[in-house]
Amino acid sequence: MYVLVFILGAVIGSFLNVCSMRIPEDRSIIHPPSHCDSCQTRLKWFDLIPILSYIFYRGKCRYCGVKLSIQYPLVEFLNGALFVVFFYKFGLTLEFIIFSLVSSTLLVIAIIDFNTQLIPDILIIVLVILTIIYRIALIVAGGIILPVVKDGFFGLLLGGGVFFLIYFLSRGGMGEGDILLIAALGLLVGLKNTLLLMFMSFVTGAAISVFLLAFKIKSRKDAIPFGPFIVLSFYITVFLEII
Numbered sequence: 001m002y003v004l005v006f007i008l009g010a011v012i013g014s015f016l017n018v019c020s021m022r023i024p025e026d027r028s029i030i031h032p033p034s035h036c037d038s039c040q041t042r043l044k045w046f047d048l049i050p051i052l053s054y055i056f057y058r059g060k061c062r063y064c065g066v067k068l069s070i071q072y073p074l075v076e077f078l079n080g081a082l083f084v085v086f087f088y089k090f091g092l093t094l095e096f097i098i099f100s101l102v103s104s105t106l107l108v109i110a111i112i113d114f115n116t117q118l119i120p121d122i123l124i125i126v127l128v129i130l131t132i133i134y135r136i137a138l139i140v141a142g143g144i145i146l147p148v149v150k151d152g153f154f155g156l157l158l159g160g161g162v163f164f165l166i167y168f169l170s171r172g173g174m175g176e177g178d179i180l181l182i183a184a185l186g187l188l189v190g191l192k193n194t195l196l197l198m199f200m201s202f203v204t205g206a207a208i209s210v211f212l213l214a215f216k217i218k219s220r221k222d223a224i225p226f227g228p229f230i231v232l233s234f235y236i237t238v239f240l241e242i243i
Helices: 002-025 052-056 071-090 094-116 121-142 146-169 176-214 227-242
Strands: none
Touching (some): 002 094, 094 121, 094 227, 121 176
């Protein structure tokens, strides 16, 4: 079963690559079908086998030979692996579906924010919709309304409030997309986990930023997007719950 879950995640990961490239350009994620951006050749099904096609064709387009980004197999593998992690935690349940879809959305957000320093509103809306479904499911399963609503609301309020305060005091040092992202995740994970999520986002952000500056991968003048750190911290938070 874990193999099937991994394959499902890898297939969806292939679609996430398309989303991460087309959404920032306001292009349809459905039309036109998958094609080589260099020679515009429409790809056949055997060109789109997650991970394996990249390995078999040695990271190049089968038609024009242009080198393909390593992002393709990495995202496919990572999304497959994350699906397995959530399946291990939740089993074949609605929670597995919700958290897997949230995870996939977060991967797209991290890639887009890393490349463009922007977090598209449509992806935040997707997160909120998935979170509302999750909260409703908790209410139906547990038969309690107020504690579930309060936990999500205070998580949203804490995450969004703290990041808005940082945004206000730093005069834009924190992006508006980061505020919406942490608020949406706070609504999902609740008050207690929002504290851990914020703490880990600051720790990972500081550590990785120092690394990038120390090895001159980034300069002090370069913008370092914070969204990927929030996404990474979400995974750390979920992983700590699992162990």
